[in-house]
Amino acid sequence: KKPKKRRSGCACLVLTVIFVGGVGGVGYFGYQFYQNRFGSAPDYAGSGNGESVSVDIPKDAGGYVIGQRLKDAGVIKSVDAFVAAQEQNPRGKSIQDGGYTLEKEMSAASAVEMMLSPSSRNNLIIPEGFRNVWVYEQIDKRLGVAKGTTQEVAKKDYKKLGLPSWAMNEPNVKDPLEGFLFPSSYGVAKGGKPEAVLKQMVSRATETYESYGVEKKAKSLGLDSPWQLITVASLAQAEGTSHDDFRKMAEVVYNRLKPGNEQTNGMLEFDSTYNYVKNQSKIDLSLTALRKYDNRYNTYYYKGLPPGPIGNPGEEALKGAVNPTSDGWYYFISMDGKTSEFTKTNEEHQKLVDKWNASRKN
Known part of the structure; x- marks a missing residue:
């Protein structure tokens, strides 16, 4: 038999180094994989650094959306840490939309707990x-x-x-x-x-x-721009006395804006537009004064819509503006300050005006 070849000590050393290095490499990447998949997400410790910050949470936001808002504001260190803390808290899913006053560099668990506390919403x-x-x-x-x-x-x-x-x-x-x-x-x-x-x-x-797709809706309603649609919503908000009014009130605006309408000839004649530019909220206004005041917001003086919104409409008024009634309303009056009565002709409207004046002994 041929004598066995002796392995080189150097070769053995190289193999050992490769083996150990390979195991080390696998171990390192395995550790990283484990950490990424199963390890704790990056998180701050404690209840904040004392620096207050305001965060606005949108409607119907889930844990990841909320977490991203908090991370962007510097409140938490990672979204995953927040989602995990929210799931671990029995009330975590009851976080509502709206504004919150929190602190920067809070632990995710502290942020969740704070958002569930009324003290964070003294808004x-x-x-x-x-x-x-x-x-x-x-x-x-x-x-x-x-x-x-x-x-x-x-x-x-x-x-x-x-x-x-x-x-x-x-x-x-x-x-x-x-x-x-x-x-x-x-x-x-x-x-x-x-x-x-x-x-x-x-x-x-x-x-x-x-x-609400205001850009497309504006065109379908015959308006020049979504800016005008928001203006209509603000008018409905200002003149309506209840949420039930807004769709009808929006129709009044659209009908009065129609070219060639014989009811108002393009004039809106809304007291609220005059009150806006005067920064007041009066009910008894002189018709003579209204028709003499030259201002682009005064719809007794200029035809059409005012240059822009006259207040900040809520969502119900916006719904009314994008989905008005189609019953032929041109006029309205509030007899009791709580509800509005709508009419289709000036004659019908004038009867209600006379009744209202008689009740006030005007």
Whole structure:
């Protein structure tokens, strides 16, 4: 028999190194795979670093959407950590939409717990139909800044706050943000910045308007732009006395805008447009004064729609504007301040006006 060849010690060493290196490589990548699949997601420790931040959660948002909003705001370290914490909390799925005041660098579990606590939602509530002037004042108070600060920011930087392209550069507009400070609940904490709050509100309005397809709807309703559709919604909001009114009120607007209509000849004649430009809310207005006041928002003086929205319409008014009734309404009056009565002719309307005047002994 031939003598066995002796293996080189060097060769054995190389094989050993390769084997160990291979095992090490497999081990490393295996460890990474395990961590990625089964390890804990990156997370902060504790209940925050003391720096308050406001976060707006959209309607019907799931855990991943909420987590992404919180991560973008610097509240949590990872979306996965938040989703895991939400699932582990028995009440985690009951987190609602709206604004929250939280802290930066919170653990995911702390963020979930905080969002379930009423203390995180001591929020600024914007009611339906309120004008921007009022909203600006409330933001100033919440942020602890000088009166007029937020309004000045809105006037100077409105193009940087997220308005859609169709809401830009409208002529003769009193406030480009009117109609875009959407009625909702917002977390507004002292020490925050007006720009951040306004962006939240504009974003909420834009998301809502897009969900209703305002660009396509405007064309189908015979309007020139979605800007006009939001203006119609604001008129329905301002003149309606209940949610049941909005569809009828929107029809009144559309019917009066029809070219050649013999009822109003294109004049809207809404008291609310005069009140808007005067920043008042009066009921008894002089017809003579209304018809003499030369202002583009005064629909007693100019035909058609005012240059822009006259307040911030809520979702119900928006629904009315995109889906009006088709019953032939041209006139309306509120006899009791709580409900409106609609009529199709001036004669019918005048009977109600006479009845209302008699009740007030005018």
